[in-house]
Amino acid sequence: MTALKRFLPRTLFGRSVLIIVTPLVVLQAIALQMFYGTHWEVVSRRLAHAVAGDVALAVATLERFPTEADREWLTRQFLARTDLAIRFAPGETLPASPPDVLEGPTEAELRTALAERLGLPFRIDWSSRTDREVQIQVQLPDGVLHVEAPAKRLFTGTVTVFVLWLIGSALILFAIAALFMRNQVKPVRRLAAAAEAFGKGADPGPIKPEGATEIRQAAAAFNRMQERIRRFLAQRTEMLAGVSHDLRTPLTRMRLALAVLARRNPEEAEEIAALEEDVAEMERMIEGYLAFARGEAAEQAQPTDIVALLGEAAAKARASGAVVEVEGEGGAPIVLLLRPDSMRRCLTNLIDNARRHAKKVWLAARRVARPGGEAVEITIDDDGPGIPPERREEAFRPFVRLGDSAGPGHTGLGLTIARDIVRAHGGEILLEDSPQGGLRARIRLPA
Numbered sequence: 348m349t350a351l352k353r354f355l356p357r358t359l360f361g362r363s364v365l366i367i368v369t370p371l372v373v374l375q376a377i378a379l380q381m382f383y384g385t386h387w388e389v390v391s392r393r394l395a396h397a398v399a400g401d402v403a404l405a406v407a408t409l410e411r412f413p414t415e416a417d418r419e420w421l422t423r424q425f426l427a428r429t430d431l432a433i434r435f436a437p438g439e440t441l442p443a444s445p446p447d448v449l450e451g452p453t454e455a456e457l458r459t460a461l462a463e464r465l466g467l468p469f470r471i472d473w474s475s476r477t478d479r480e481v482q483i484q485v486q487l488p489d490g491v492l493h494v495e496a497p498a499k500r501l502f503t504g505t506v507t508v509f510v511l512w513l514i515g516s517a518l519i520l521f522a523i524a525a526l527f528m529r530n531q532v533k534p535v536r537r538l539a540a541a542a543e544a545f546g547k548g549a550d551p552g553p554i555k556p557e558g559a560t561e562i563r564q565a566a567a568a569f570n571r572m573q574e575r576i577r578r579f580l581a582q583r584t585e586m587l588a589g590v591s592h593d594l595r596t597p598l599t600r601m602r603l604a605l606a607v608l609a610r611r612n613p614e615e616a617e618e619i620a621a622l623e624e625d626v627a628e629m630e631r632m633i634e635g636y637l638a639f640a641r642g643e644a645a646e647q648a649q650p651t652d653i654v655a656l657l658g659e660a661a662a663k664a665r666a667s668g669a670v671v672e673v674e675g676e677g678g679a680p681i682v683l684l685l686r687p688d689s690m691r692r693c694l695t696n697l698i699d700n701a702r703r704h705a706k707k708v709w710l711a712a713r714r715v716a717r718p719g720g721e722a723v724e725i726t727i728d729d730d731g732p733g734i735p736p737e738r739r740e741e742a743f744r745p746f747v748r749l750g751d752s753a754g755p756g757h758t759g760l761g762l763t764i765a766r767d768i769v770r771a772h773g774g775e776i777l778l779e780d781s782p783q784g785g786l787r788a789r790i791r792l793p794a
Contacts, residue, residue: 399460534558674711696761705731731785739778
């Protein structure tokens with residue numbers, strides 16, 4: 348069964364056409380077999396016996412009227428009345444040759460009928476058969492009777508018409524089924540394309556329900572889902588904007604109060620500086636949480652050059668003092684449909700995570716082939732301590748501290764946000780061992 352599945356069509360269109368055409372082909376094959384085994388056999392037997400009867404009559408008549416004049420008259424009469432061209436060769440004998448190879452039921456029926464009717468040695472010369480006649484030779488006591496039987500008396504064109512009708516009707520039905528199923532599959536393909544685009548951040552808008560009732564229901568459900576998601580994202584964005592303002596206000600007052608307190612109490616500067624660091628850490632955590640929850644939902648996807656994005660992220664990291672090398676920087680563009688600000692944030696988070704724990708960072712982007720189609724692969728390598736394989740999945744969880752394995756104080760949402768952004772674009776992100784000795788973050792995006 349598994350081996351059979353490999354030969355089956357993988358598309359809905361191909362399988363639907365196969366479901367329609369296969370029963371027809373089986374039915375026609377059964378009909379052809381029944382026709383071949385019954386009707387064709389009966390017709391062939393009757394035609395063969397009719398020809399054999401005329402040949403037997405010619406033999407009996409020639410034996411009854413042995414004179415040359417009578418035989419010439421009989422030759423003309425047989426040609427006019429039975430379409431058999433007969434010729435007697437006195438003193439001739441049948442050649443000693445192996446039996447002729449039978450080609451079908453008509454040939455077999457003719458041989459059987461001649462054997463029953465004649466009772467004399469005979470030979471059917473199929474090698475000299477043409478589209479118009481068949482050669483039959485009968486051994487008489489004083490010579491050989493040559494008979495040329497018209498092919499139309501042995502073969503009927505009904506079989507050809509029947510086979511052509513079967514093939515023609517199958518082709519016509521296949522064409523109708525293919526045209527019908529293509530129109531039925533079109534709405535499914537449009538629905539799949541709209542879902543894929545919506546999942547990658549584009550806004551395809553409501554799709555027109557068309558096709559079968561079930562497909563219309565799926566399209567209507569998809570439109571309702573789009574509207575609910577848009578409404579939810581809009582409400583969440585508005586709520587987060589208010590939360591962001593409310594949280595930043597008390598933190599700003601705390602920062603100002605600490606600044607005033609530091610001027611009034613210089614002897615407590617060390618404790619105040621520690622408090623200021625805690626406030627700054629709280630601001631970073633709140634900003635990270637808001638960015639993660641917001642998910643850049645309002646941004647629309649557009650054609651974006653990945654190579655250019657890597658260059659921008661590398662330049663920003665270099666401005667902060669990082670050592671970053673970009674493979675093929677300034678080379679041929681790799682354009683994908685992306686939300687550029689979201690992807691820029693993803694790359695920035697990964698680069699910042701790498702440069703915090705390493706001396707140098709390497710960036711690269713390339714197109715790669717994979718079983719599901721072409722993809723774009725982005726790698727961020729570093730020469731830091733890396734993350735143990737058993738803890739790499741844990742690193743993607745929000746606010747996880749990995750301890751010394753990922754450097755001191757590793758906590759936050761950088762990797763979590765990066766994975767959220769990549770998956771929103773239909774891709775995946777993996778953590779692996781880097782050829783540079785540290786950690787590699789590999790991003791795969793569908794091309």
